Amino acid sequence: MINIAVLGYGTVGSGVVEVVETNKKQLNKKTQQELNIKYILDLREFPGDPYEDKIVHDVDIIMNDPDVQIVCETMGGTGAAYKFTKAALEAGKSVCTSNKAMVAAHGTEMLEIAKKNNCNYMFEASVGGGIPIIRPLMTSLCHEYVEEIAGIINGTTNFMLTKMEREGADYAEVLKEAQKLGYAEQDPTADVEGHDTCRKISILASLMLGKTVNFEKVYTEGISKVTADDFAYAAAAGYTIKLLGTAKALEAAYDDEARAAGKAEVSVKVSSYMVPVNHPIALVNDVMNGVFVTGNMVGETMYYGSGAGKLPTASAVVADIAECAKHVGENIKVFWDAEEAKLADYLETETAFFVRTSADAADAVFEQFPDAMNIIVDGRNDAAFILPVMKEKDFVAFAEKLGDKLLGRLRIYA
Numbered sequence: 194m195i196n197i198a199v200l201g202y203g204t205v206g207s208g209v210v211e212v213v214e215t216n217k218k219q220l221n222k223k224t225q226q227e228l229n230i231k232y233i234l235d236l237r238e239f240p241g242d243p244y245e246d247k248i249v250h251d252v253d254i255i256m257n258d259p260d261v262q263i264v265c266e267t268m269g270g271t272g273a274a275y276k277f278t279k280a281a282l283e284a285g286k287s288v289c290t291s292n293k294a295m296v297a298a299h300g301t302e303m304l305e306i307a308k309k310n311n312c313n314y315m316f317e318a319s320v321g322g323g324i325p326i327i328r329p330l331m332t333s334l335c336h337e338y339v340e341e342i343a344g345i346i347n348g349t350t351n352f353m354l355t356k357m358e359r360e361g362a363d364y365a366e367v368l369k370e371a372q373k374l375g376y377a378e379q380d381p382t383a384d385v386e387g388h389d390t391c392r393k394i395s396i397l398a399s400l401m402l403g404k405t406v407n408f409e410k411v412y413t414e415g416i417s418k419v420t421a422d423d424f425a426y427a428a429a430a431g432y433t434i435k436l437l438g439t440a441k442a443l444e445a446a447y448d449d450e451a452r453a454a455g456k457a458e459v460s461v462k463v464s465s466y467m468v469p470v471n472h473p474i475a476l477v478n479d480v481m482n483g484v485f486v487t488g489n490m491v492g493e494t495m496y497y498g499s500g501a502g503k504l505p506t507a508s509a510v511v512a513d514i515a516e517c518a519k520h521v522g523e524n525i526k527v528f529w530d531a532e533e534a535k536l537a538d539y540l541e542t543e544t545a546f547f548v549r550t551s552a553d554a555a556d557a558v559f560e561q562f563p564d565a566m567n568i569i570v571d572g573r574n575d576a577a578f579i580l581p582v583m584k585e586k587d588f589v590a591f592a593e594k595l596g597d598k599l600l601g602r603l604r605i606y607a
């Protein structure tokens with residue numbers, strides 16, 4: 194029998210218990226083990242809950258029980274979660290988590306401890322909720338030189354952008370609705386300013402390179418400046434607007450000489466992008482997530498599904514439980530070292546831009562960019578253009594020149 198302890202009986206933790214109990218026969222058959230939830234740790238009591246008898250409040254009961262082989266950390270944060278994860282791994286118990294904050298900040302440290310103690314630290318649910326994306330990167334695509342990852346990996350902002358597109362609504366309006374529906378927190382900063390996406394794309398980029406992409410160094414902007422006006426022009430030009438986390442492998446990613454010469458390995462950004470409506474990622478709507486991965490041999494692949502929510506996220510945690518159950522006492526190698534990957538200076542990277550300006554700025558736009566494409570929407574008193582690919586620093590200089598005639602700007606994903 195394999196005993197499991199769940200730390201944190203909230204949305205995901207209770208989902209883990211539900212998935213294990215509902216699919217127990219299938220889980221036992223596929224792992225060739227008998228899995229049992231032995232403890233559930235939480236701060237609160239759960240009177241009347243069907244698993245009330247498994248609730249404990251002292252983590253040491255779990256840590257000191259040699260019969261617990263797998264721990265699920267579904268508490269969140271990097272305080273107690275850090276302490277408990279470390280203690281469990283040091284005790285030789287595998288840890289499965291949905292906690293992206295922990296994985297982005299302490300992933301390699303936990304992987305190292307797991308290796309030393311012949312157990313595993315698994316985090317499929319930390320990116321894209323129920324979508325299998327971590328394991329495909331580590332296994333199915335392990336032989337590929339992954340060239341690019343682009344992901345819609347935050348359901349809240351995707352819900353908001355989808356609503357803005359469909360209803361012509363403005364940002365503040367859809368934020369209120371997302372909060373009312375429980376999709377957005379009362380303080381929505383982590384979602385709308387792109388911080389959550391930043392942690393997740395940093396995890397994926399780290400797995401792509403086998404090194405650490407430090408999320409604190411990733412250029413990040415969110416959706417709070419996207420307007421209904423931007424959507425009107427995007428639609429006219431055959432685009433939609435999505436918040437993407439992107440990671441592009443550069444020459445030094447897979448070339449020792451270029452790396453030795455100090456060249457950057459990867460360009461990682463989080464930004465609102467105009468995406469052509471016929472690109473597969475443009476079809477990822479509402480709270481759904483999608484990750485587009487390009488390998489040098491396989492070409493384009495895409496992973497789509499529920500990026501959050503109780504059962505989808507718990508399903509990914511339980512996939513990790515199954516993997517740990519099949520490998521008790523054995524560490525599965527994860528290619529993700531603590532060494533930091535060299536990130537490109539975003540100002541030196543190249544992007545095409547959409548700009549919305551006051552009507553009298555057209556001459557200045559065409560003077561600098563004779564090839565700029567003017568987007569025409571009848572009855573408007575502003576103007577909009579698609580500018581050619583340029584270095585970000587050149588765009589910054591142009592934006593300064595336009596001053597308050599620049600009303601909005603978005604990157605274009607191609």
Ligand SMILES: NC(=O)c1ccc[n+]([C@@H]2O[C@H](COP(=O)([O-])OP(=O)(O)OC[C@H]3O[C@@H](n4cnc5c(N)ncnc54)[C@H](OP(=O)(O)O)[C@@H]3O)[C@@H](O)[C@H]2O)c1
Nearest residue numbers: 201202203204205235236267268269273291292501502506
């Ligand atoms: N919800 C999702 O859809 C989703 C999706 C993907 C990833 N995640 C990640 O999964 C993790 C859990 O999210 P969640 O939505 O399930 O959160 P949640 O509903 O707030 O659940 C967390 C639970 O952990 C308990 N807890 C917190 N600190 C504890 C401690 N020191 N000892 C014992 N119990 C403790 C909380 O108790 P109290 O309520 O009493 O504080 C709560 O019951 C987070 O890292 C989140 O980012 C969530």
